[in-house]
Amino acid sequence: MKKLLASCWLAFLPLALSAQSTSPGSYWQQEVNYSIDVTLDDRHHTLTAQEEIQYTNNSPDQLTFIWFHLWPNAYRDNTTAFAKQQLRNGSRKFQFAPQDQRGFIDQLDFKVNGQPATLSFDPEHADMAKLALPQPLAPGGKITITTPFRVKIPASFSRFGHVEQSYQITQWYPKPAVYDSQGWHPMPYLDQGEFYSEFGSFDVRITLPANYTVGATGVLQNAEEQARLTQLATATAAKKAEDYSKDLTFPSSASETKTLRYVQDRVHDFAWFADKRFNVLKSAVTLPSGKQVDTWVMFLNKDVAKWIKGLQDVNDAVTYYSQWVGEYPYTAATAVDGALSAGSGMEYPMVTVTMPSAIVHEVGHNWFYGILASNERAYPWLDEGVNSYIENRVAERDNPNAGMFESVLTSGKASTILGVEGLNATALNQVPYQASASRGLDQAVSGPSAAEYGKINYGIIVYTKTASLLKYLAGYLGQEKFDAAMRAYYQRWQFKHPAPADMQTAFEESTGQQLDWFFENMLQNTTRYNAAVGDIQVTNDQVKVLVRNDSPAPFAVPVATLNAQGEVIETQWTPVFGNGEEDEETQLDFRREGVAAVVIDPAYLTPQLNRRDDKLKLEGSLPRLEPLRFRPLVSVERWDRAAINWAPVLGANTSDKLMLGAAFYSSPLVPKRLSYLAMPMYSFNRNELNGIGTLNLNILPKETARQLITGVTVQRFERYVKVEPSLTLTLPKSAYNAPQHMVQLANTSVRNEDSDVTSSIQTLLYQVQAGDALQSWSASVELNRLTPDLSIESSSLQATLLRASASYSRYYSPKKRVQARLFGGRFLQKANDAPFVIGLSGSPDYRRQTAFLDRQQISNAFTAQTHQTDDRDGAFKAFVGNEVQISVASQRWLSTLNLQADLPVTGLGIFADFGAMKENFTVYESRGGQNFFYDAGLVVPVIKDIFQFYLPVAGSQYENGLPSSRKDFTDRIRFVLRLDQLNPFRQLDEQLAK
Numbered sequence: 001m002k003k004l005l006a007s008c009w010l011a012f013l014p015l016a017l018s019a020q021s022t023s024p025g026s027y028w029q030q031e032v033n034y035s036i037d038v039t040l041d042d043r044h045h046t047l048t049a050q051e052e053i054q055y056t057n058n059s060p061d062q063l064t065f066i067w068f069h070l071w072p073n074a075y076r077d078n079t080t081a082f083a084k085q086q087l088r089n090g091s092r093k094f095q096f097a098p099q100d101q102r103g104f105i106d107q108l109d110f111k112v113n114g115q116p117a118t119l120s121f122d123p124e125h126a127d128m129a130k131l132a133l134p135q136p137l138a139p140g141g142k143i144t145i146t147t148p149f150r151v152k153i154p155a156s157f158s159r160f161g162h163v164e165q166s167y168q169i170t171q172w173y174p175k176p177a178v179y180d181s182q183g184w185h186p187m188p189y190l191d192q193g194e195f196y197s198e199f200g201s202f203d204v205r206i207t208l209p210a211n212y213t214v215g216a217t218g219v220l221q222n223a224e225e226q227a228r229l230t231q232l233a234t235a236t237a238a239k240k241a242e243d244y245s246k247d248l249t250f251p252s253s254a255s256e257t258k259t260l261r262y263v264q265d266r267v268h269d270f271a272w273f274a275d276k277r278f279n280v281l282k283s284a285v286t287l288p289s290g291k292q293v294d295t296w297v298m299f300l301n302k303d304v305a306k307w308i309k310g311l312q313d314v315n316d317a318v319t320y321y322s323q324w325v326g327e328y329p330y331t332a333a334t335a336v337d338g339a340l341s342a343g344s345g346m347e348y349p350m351v352t353v354t355m356p357s358a359i360v361h362e363v364g365h366n367w368f369y370g371i372l373a374s375n376e377r378a379y380p381w382l383d384e385g386v387n388s389y390i391e392n393r394v395a396e397r398d399n400p401n402a403g404m405f406e407s408v409l410t411s412g413k414a415s416t417i418l419g420v421e422g423l424n425a426t427a428l429n430q431v432p433y434q435a436s437a438s439r440g441l442d443q444a445v446s447g448p449s450a451a452e453y454g455k456i457n458y459g460i461i462v463y464t465k466t467a468s469l470l471k472y473l474a475g476y477l478g479q480e481k482f483d484a485a486m487r488a489y490y491q492r493w494q495f496k497h498p499a500p501a502d503m504q505t506a507f508e509e510s511t512g513q514q515l516d517w518f519f520e521n522m523l524q525n526t527t528r529y530n531a532a533v534g535d536i537q538v539t540n541d542q543v544k545v546l547v548r549n550d551s552p553a554p555f556a557v558p559v560a561t562l563n564a565q566g567e568v569i570e571t572q573w574t575p576v577f578g579n580g581e582e583d584e585e586t587q588l589d590f591r592r593e594g595v596a597a598v599v600i601d602p603a604y605l606t607p608q609l610n611r612r613d614d615k616l617k618l619e620g621s622l623p624r625l626e627p628l629r630f631r632p633l634v635s636v637e638r639w640d641r642a643a644i645n646w647a648p649v650l651g652a653n654t655s656d657k658l659m660l661g662a663a664f665y666s667s668p669l670v671p672k673r674l675s676y677l678a679m680p681m682y683s684f685n686r687n688e689l690n691g692i693g694t695l696n697l698n699i700l701p702k703e704t705a706r707q708l709i710t711g712v713t714v715q716r717f718e719r720y721v722k723v724e725p726s727l728t729l730t731l732p733k734s735a736y737n738a739p740q741h742m743v744q745l746a747n748t749s750v751r752n753e754d755s756d757v758t759s760s761i762q763t764l765l766y767q768v769q770a771g772d773a774l775q776s777w778s779a780s781v782e783l784n785r786l787t788p789d790l791s792i793e794s795s796s797l798q799a800t801l802l803r804a805s806a807s808y809s810r811y812y813s814p815k816k817r818v819q820a821r822l823f824g825g826r827f828l829q830k831a832n833d834a835p836f837v838i839g840l841s842g843s844p845d846y847r848r849q850t851a852f853l854d855r856q857q858i859s860n861a862f863t864a865q866t867h868q869t870d871d872r873d874g875a876f877k878a879f880v881g882n883e884v885q886i887s888v889a890s891q892r893w894l895s896t897l898n899l900q901a902d903l904p905v906t907g908l909g910i911f912a913d914f915g916a917m918k919e920n921f922t923v924y925e926s927r928g929g930q931n932f933f934y935d936a937g938l939v940v941p942v943i944k945d946i947f948q949f950y951l952p953v954a955g956s957q958y959e960n961g962l963p964s965s966r967k968d969f970t971d972r973i974r975f976v977l978r979l980d981q982l983n984p985f986r987q988l989d990e991q992l993a994k
Contacts, residue, residue, distance in 0.1 A: 029497060030179055031056040032200040038173075040208040040274065042165050042253055047151040048107075051173055054200075056142045059179060063137040065130050066145075067177035067186035068119070073127040074189035075103030075154035075161075081125055081188035082158065087772040088737075089192060089455040090994060094157045095774055096814045103154030103161070108174065110147045117145075125188040128177075149174060156339045158191045159346050159353075163339035165250045168353050170271040170346070171195075178375070180497060187377050192458055193448075194369070194376035194383065197268035199495055204270055206260045209253035213280065215298045215336040216272035217349045218262030225260055233282035233296075244279070244304045251276050264350065266329065266495050268373050271348035273336045277301070281311045285318045287327055293318050299337035299356075306356035310335055313356075317363035320394045324483050325367050326490035333366065335359045361391045371494045379500055380458075381445040381523070385466020392429065392467055400424040419635040419643050426471060427604035431636060433465040434609055434670040436992055438698070440706035441735055442526040445469065446500060454736035456994050465607075466523075472605045473518055476556050476573055477511055485510035517554045517576050522607070528700070529607050531557040531574075531600050533616045534585055543590040543618065545598050547574050554578035559588055560602045561595040562615075566640060568602055569594055599639055609670065614639040635667045643667070649679055654854040654862060655718040657685030668985045671698050690716045705731040715848070718855050722848045724748040735993040739770035748847045749790075760787040761846050775810040786836050786846060799830035801838070803873070816902040823874060826893040837889035840896070840915055840933060841865060841880050843873035844889075851979045869950070871976050876913045878935035878952035879974055888933065892918035900939060909939035911950065930956070946981045950974045 031054075038049035057063055074082035078095055086094045110117045115134040122128040137143055151172055154161045160170045171189060178185040178196050185196050202218055213232065220226055253276065262272075278298040285293045295314040299307035314335050322328045330350050338353035340346055345354030347365030354362040364387045368374075374382040395402035401424055415421040420428065436442055436457055443457055445466045453461060474482035489498070489506035504519040521527065534548035547559055555578065560571040570590055578584035590598075600606075600614040608614075628644055635643040645667050651659040661681030666672055675698060680691040696711035712725040726746040732738055744765040751758040762785040769778035784801040803825040811817040825838040837844060842865045845852070850870040854862040862868055865887055866879050874896040881887040896915035903909055915933045935955025941948045952972050954962055963969035980986065 027496065028058045028060070028181075030058055030176075030198045032176055032198040033202075034173070034200065034270065035203045036173055036270075037205045038207070040167065040169075040206070040212075042167075042209060045153045045162055047153065047169070047172065048148075049151070049173065050148050051146065053145040053174075053176070054142060055137075055145055055176060057137045057139055060139050062139065063133065063179070065132050066179075067184050068129050068131055069127065069171075069175045069177055069186070069189070070105050070108075070129055071127050071171040071175075071189040072103050072105040072151045072154075072160065075157065076126055077102065080127060082127075082190055085190050085192060086157070087774045090773045092773045092811055092814045096811075097155065097157070101155035101157075103152050105149055105151050105174070107150040108147050110145060112143050112145050114144075114146075122186070125186075127189050128186045130186075147174060156341045158189075158341055161339070161341070165253070165276065166339050167274045168271075168338045168340065169273065170348060170353075173270070178497070185375065185377075190377075192453070192455065194380065195269070196375040196377055196497070197373065199266060199268045199373065201265035202263065202267060202270045204262050204272075206262070206272060206274075207257050208260075208274060209276075210256045210258045211251065211254040211276050212274045213276070213278040213298060214260055214272055214274045215278075215296065215334045215351050216260075216262050217267060217270045217351050218264035219331055221261040221263055222258075225258070229280055229296075230282065232278075232280040236279045236281050241305050241308070244301050246301060248277065248301060264330070267349035267370070269348055271351060271353075273298070273338050273351070273353055275300070275338075278337070279304075279307075281308065283311050283315055285315050287319075287322050289327060291327070293328055293330070294332040296332065296334040297336075297359075298334065303337075303356055307337065310356040310359045313359040314363055316394055317360045320397070321364050321367050321390060324390060324393065325486055326371075326494065328366065329371065329494070330366070333363055335363060360394050361387060364391050364394075367490070372490065373495070373497050374499065375497065378448050379446065380448070380462045381466040382498070382500060382503065384462045385445055386470065388463045388467035389470040392425070392471070396425055400426075417632055419629060419631045419638070419641070423604070423636070423638070426468075427638075428636065429464055430468050430604060430607070431669060432460045433468060433607070435988075436460050437526070437528070438609055438670045438672070438700075439989060439992060440700045440730070440733070441992055443734075444524050444526055446524045452734070452737070454994050456992055457736065460992075468605075469518075469522060469607060472607065473515075475558060475603070475605045477513070481511050521553050522555065525553070527551060527553040528609060529553070529555055530610055531555075531606070531608070532614065533559075533598055533600060536598060536616060536618060538592065538618060541592050543592050543595050543598065545588045545590065547586050547588060547600065549578035549584040549586075551578060554584075555606070557606050558601050558603065560599055561590045562597045562599055562602075563594045564596040566597075571602070602639070610672065611637055611639040630664075634669050637667065637670060637672075649681055651681050651690075653718060653852070654858040655685075655856050656683035656688075656690055659683050659690060661691060668988055673698050686719075704733060705729055706733050706735060719753045720848065721751045721753065722748065724847070739768050740993075742767045746847070750846070750848055757788075758790045759846065760790055761785070763847065771809075773811070775808070777806070777808045779806040780804065784846070786834075788835050797831055797834045799834045799836045800828040801830075801836065802826050802828055803838070813904070816904060818901040819899070821875065821898040822896075823898070824893070824895045825873060825890075827891065830891065837891055838873055838894040838917075839865070840874040840888045840890070840894060840917065841876040841878065842869040842871065842887065845870060845872075851977070853977070867974055869974050869976050874913075874915050876915060876933070876935055876955075877911045877937060877939075877950035877974065878913070878955045878957045878972060880933055880935070880955070880957045888917075890917040890919060894918075907941065909941065910937070911939055912936040913955075946978050948976050950976070 033054040035052040036049055038047050040047060074080045083094055108119060110119050110131055112134050117134055118132045120130045153167065156163050159168065160172060161168060176198060178198055204218065206214065277300055281297045283295045285295060287293065295311065295318060297307055297311045297314060314333055318328050318333050332350055334351040336351060336353045340353050345352060345358035345362040347362045347369055349366065349370045352362035368387040369376060369383045376383045441457060443453060443461050445461055447453060485507040488510040489503050492506055493502060500519065504515060508515050528551065530550040532548050532550060534546040537544040543561060545559060547557065554576050556574050556576045558571050558573050561569045563569055572588050574586050574588060577586040595618055597615055597617050628642055631643045631645050633645060633647055635645055644664055646662050646664050649661045649663050659681040661679060663677060663679040665677040666675040675696045677694045680689055683690050692715040694711055694713045696709050699708040701708060707730045709728045715722045724746055726744060728742065728744045731741050746763040748761040748763065749758055764783045765780065767778065767780040771777055782803045786799045786801060788797050805821060805823045807821045809817055809819045830836065852864040852868055855864045857863045874894055875898045876896065879887065894915065894917040896913060898913050900909055900911045913935045917931055933956040935952050935957060937950060937952035939948055939950060957972055
């Protein structure tokens with residue numbers, strides 16, 4: 001499927017065992033043959049059916065039960081594995097779906113050889129059940145299993161569903177789980193995480209209103225329906241693009257019905273798609289053996305031009321997969337337009353539901369998933385990754401720029417701006433993997449799909465990283481040897497269930513090479529590979545190049561000589577070298593004539609994160625110094641040029657007024673070990689230079705932690721200068737299935753240039769957060785050591801402050817939520833005259849972490865804390881203070897409870913805050929030192945979570961708890977502006993970690 005399970009070692013054991021290569025002579029698999037009669041009720045969106053299964057036990061074991069998949073029950077309620085995964089992957093659509101949009105399977109009545117059989121549902125997964133056999137099934141024995149069933153078709157939440165009267169009927173019938181040499185493989189239905197099924201034959205009869213057009217697995221047996229489809233195809237072919245209507249409404253269903261019969265053997269699933277609005281196009285492909293394959297597309301009155309081209313995409317997929325992998329064994333291949341909610345396409349034997357842009361990929365799954373039926377749940381890369389590699393080859397056969405970045409590479413202006421001119425798709429296809437790996441988010445391609453990959457990384461690692469690594473292997477072996485090995489793998493394992501070790505064995509036997517360094521290391525680990533030119537020796541007729549492997553694992557690299565124009569003269573591959581020790585070296589000898597430089601991997605095949613040390617001039621061993629190029633926004637690292645990214649910057653505050661400047665920074669796409677940002681901004685009011693600068697050292701630990709960043713930040717605004725070195729540790733290693741922890745040490749120095757006073761804050765901060773699309777929580781503990789003036793030798797003014805907070809958020813509807821926050825702060829040590837407090841209505845911001853518009857309190861509208869809050873410390877939405885705008889604060893301890901909720905129907909929210917403290921720093925004289933406070937009011941979210949107004953309608957800020965006048969109310973309106981949430985670097989980091 002084109003898209004961007006274990007909690008203990010015992011759960012991984014079956015996966016590890018099944019990775020062992022299977023001897024073809026000892027291999028066995030079960031056979032499951034189906035006969036199904038099914039009727040579609042398109043008024044109530046139900047299926048009623050009768051199923052008969054012939055189950056043959058080819059195992060050496062006696063069976064007393066059979067696990068069944070009842071996957072329509074995945075849509076039954078919010079307790080299923082599918083429902084939980086939807087939340088984990090960021091979707092609340094199913095969570096809040098009404099009951100009439102849910103799905104299920106019922107009216108089951110299993111019999112085995114005519115005898116009643118007991119069905120026991122799995123206590124954790126409603127879509128799995130164990131069928132107890134009345135008598136044990138001996139090795140070599142056969143049984144007949146029958147059952148009626150009814151299915152309520154859900155709305156389109158994933159692969160199985162409907163949108164009005166457009167139907168995608170997949171994973172819809174009771175289906176035995178796989179039983180192989182590792183035992184049973186029952187699995188709940190998941191959106192991210194695909195399938196494993198037994199081969200057999202299908203004889204399916206579908207009854208539905210006569211004006212539906214159906215695309216399905218198998219060969220259609222009805223001559224009259226075959227003639228109808230041919231007529232539809234002829235009529236569609238006669239149309240021009242402008243002849244298609246824009247109408248997508250459903251015609252009324254015919255009163256009469258028809259029964260369509262489809263038959264097919266050597267498949268492991270059956271899917272069908274029905275719509276009354278389909279246009280139909282038909283073609284054919286003749287394979288080298290002379291066999292003809294009919295190709296079809298069925299599509300709606302949208303994206304017509306793409307679907308017309310899509311017919312050729314089906315032809316291309318059948319042609320080139322047959323050529324490079326093995327001949328297509330079936331008589332037809334169909335691509336169908338549908339209402340799929342799980343990615344851009346989903347494959348089934350002989351038929352796929354897809355977007356037109358994904359046709360080649362989805363049709364290609366007939367080989368990797370259909371014919372080579374690996375356990376996709378355990379080894380998604382054997383399906384998605386290998387298929388993506390062949391898909392890329394189909395796209396790039398005539399156009400090296402083809403692929404997901406084709407529009408960038410072929411647009412002269414865009415490619416020049418982004419600095420990718422002259423690159424091909426191979427180079428850009430590695431960028432998603434590099435973006436993930438450079439942030440410590442890399443994962444091995446060999447992990448199981450359900451548990452280990454986040455939503456984004458599933459696509460980056462399983463699809464694109466695997467495809468890139470296979471292209472690298474093809475480059476090392478040579479394309480002909482690679483293709484021969486792939487064909488040998490296909491011939492040996494077609495219509496079977498190969499594991500990764502089976503592919504490795506086939507490749508090793510075909511090529512005559514040991515490939516454990518690739519299959520057992522590169523695919524199963526997250527080794528950071530890097531190679532460099534160590535030295536060059538030039539003779540009259542030779543260039544001797546010493547290549548250094550700086551990686552902790554062996555691998556091979558291509559090395560090329562270049563002429564003075566930077567064109568490749570000769571390319572050689574090193575042997576696989578390195579024994580796990582770094583700084584291993586090997587030598588290659590090149591012809592001398594015309595050579596001006598040497599470069600490693602000019603075609604961007606190797607999985608390296610750093611390419612700036614890949615090129616050396618012939619006359620020296622120092623890296624070539626090149627003119628810097630300035631690129632707007634982002635750029636891709638290249639071995640042949642260096643670049644600095646830039647973007648214009650606009651800023652303003654009441655002190656500096658308007659500021660214009662530019663940000664210069666290392667590319668955020670793939671952060672390097674050393675990254676930087678320089679953002680000078682000129683203040684026209686003060687005629688001074690302000691801005692921000694950062695320098696970070698990005699360390700990626702091999703174990704436990706994900707990322708360690710040591711850095712320093714310097715910033716100047718509003719006549720203060722901040723210098724803050726810090727160390728930030730992020731853990732655990734995985735970002736996807738456990739709470740995320742962050743520990744930070746910082747030493748902040750803030751100098752006020754007007755008073756020439758420098759304060760110092762040492763900080764130890766711990767944060768943890770977790771959650772899903774329904775609910776989330778976070779907590780933090782911060783310890784500060786504060787010194788108000790470093791020029792004073794005495795430590796009597798120092799203070800030690802401990803803050804702690806915990807937050808919880810939960811959605812009560814798809815877009816509405818409630819939030820709660822509990823805060824507590826206390827001075828552990830503080831002199832009476834030390835000028836430090838804990839703020840009730842916001843923090844004093846000693847570390848200058850908030851971008852206040854009026855920190856110096858010049859304006860009556862934007863005054864820091866009075867009108868703009870940072871929602872920290874006590875986080876009261878109302879400003880509770882005195883008439884000279886000094887906030888209520890504590891020099892001892894403060895505790896608050898902050899509540900906020902989105903209102904139904906309207907876009908507004910409500911808030912309420914409650915706080916208590918020991919000893920006010922500022923008190924209302926008329927109240928004699930009040931120690932309990934409250935407020936309540938409305939939230940106006942201009943940009944949710946970024947820019948919001950708070951309208952306090954009641955609380956301690958008012959003399960009698962309520963505003964005394966309209967002005968009293970309007971003067972109390974506050975706002976929060978979280979500019980840090982708009983930081984594109986932060987946004988990219990957060991998106992990749994999902």
